[in-house]
Amino acid sequence: MISRRLAAVPVAVALLLAGCSSSGTPSSDSETGAPSAADASSLLRDFGLDGMDTREVIDHLDRLGGDDRPTDLMASIRTDEVVLSDGTRETTLPMPADELYVSMAPYVDQTHDCFFHSLTTCQGELVNADVDILVRDDQGEVVLEETTTTYANGFVGVWLPRDLTGTVALTVDGRSVEAPLSTTADSATCLTGLQLA
Template structure:
């Protein structure tokens, strides 16, 4: 497998996208709410080493995984991000879990125009969105205080998603604009089972 550490990070912690159904690959790439993975082996450190991911902090790990180009995806590594941790599993079902920061959650959002799929927990190496490598404007507002948390011009990753680091324990409103079309949705970061993959935002 190619060394993932050399992969580009396309805008760091915030990037944007859309989700399209492309056969069974797309449908199986994302996880439902009851599909939270768990580690099955203590050999997890080997997974990081074998995939060139050792030495990365959790932010760097998540962003590097999410920025893997589609052409570099491999069946030997699967990943999932819950509100609590990122899990990596190899072809032998060995897994390792890296806990996310205590004050932040990583949420991947995929606005779409024509097709989407169900997703609750984001898989950087499995999920696929409709708007790949597209320029978008992203605004996230605290629904309680009205404070603007994110207001940036971003670019979607090659997997068609935008990844956003947000404070834990809040209710937000997120708006995404692309090519004259806009969509707004509620987004919660409350609780250990908070959603990390939002695929219900249709641009109109």
């Protein structure tokens, strides 16, 4: 039997993370109102993200937890882009046209509300827990089936085809949950209402 570790999230942290889908205020080019290229480049460089594509940035940031997370960077996954901001500078990275990243946090006792996953502030309850994931489309066809481990932030992320509607089933230590799932233009990228029973 594989052991699983539960990590409780303090109430104060859970309250702080309730706003995990917000993003900072961008700096902008005075003529266009858009973030300047220099600011965008320096933002990525300052956080060690320069040279990474969207998938690599997401994978890097989503696996961080605790003190490894940058405290002055907000990184929000939208359906069309990842928005990165340090409060004065902002840049965006385009999401792939054919796939969407969905981050999920199964839980037993504690969760937080979220719609757009924050790679730097969202914290789930179950850290380093083995989880079985089964995604089916509306016709019942299996889209994804894998066993993986939740990250240090208590989440596990998956890349799914665009325009999918179906369900996701998660099983952790003999407890399971099933919930609706979609990857349309107005879908959530953060699923936190996944209470295991």
